[in-house]
Amino acid sequence: MASDLTAYFGNIILRWLNDQADMPARPSTLYLALFNGNPKGSGTEVGGTINTTNARQPITFADIASGAAHLLTSDLTADWGSAAAGTTISHIALFDASSSGHLYASKALNGGAQVINPGSAVKFNAGSVTFNIGSDT
Secondary structure, eight states: OOOOBOHHHHHHHHHHHTTSSOOOOOOSOEEEEEESSOTTTTOOBOHHHHOSSOSSEEEOBOOOOSSSOOEEEBOSOEEEEEOSSOEEEOEEEEESSSSSOOEEEEEEOTTSOEEEOTTOEEEEOTTOOEEEOOOOO
16 A cells, blocks of 8 residues: 655655655644645635634544554544534545644545535544554555
8 A cells, every 4th residue: 555645745755764864843733634636736715615613633643563554543533523514525634733834744535525614623543543554464
């Protein structure tokens, strides 16, 4: 399976590994963002359509055991509340800021694009968000 990491984050890791640069300070908070297309391409962020106050929601991940684990799985529910307006969500993305910031990883939703109607609850329960950072094969 391909990595969900972005070119930005992959480049940071590779430059560190090649002794070209130090790793930057880790983000103090990570945020989950919602997109109507691939954020690495022409997708547009739509979380602000759903929640006009908090377009991105903070997210944390379960501890990763040392060894060959390469999956980052959420341990916090990311809840946008009831949708203020309708939209379509096809991708999720991981950022280091509540607005703007750096894109670290993204992936398509399992099951494809989802139509969100006004008033619909938009929530990703703990354990339902997993980013793959590489493959053993």
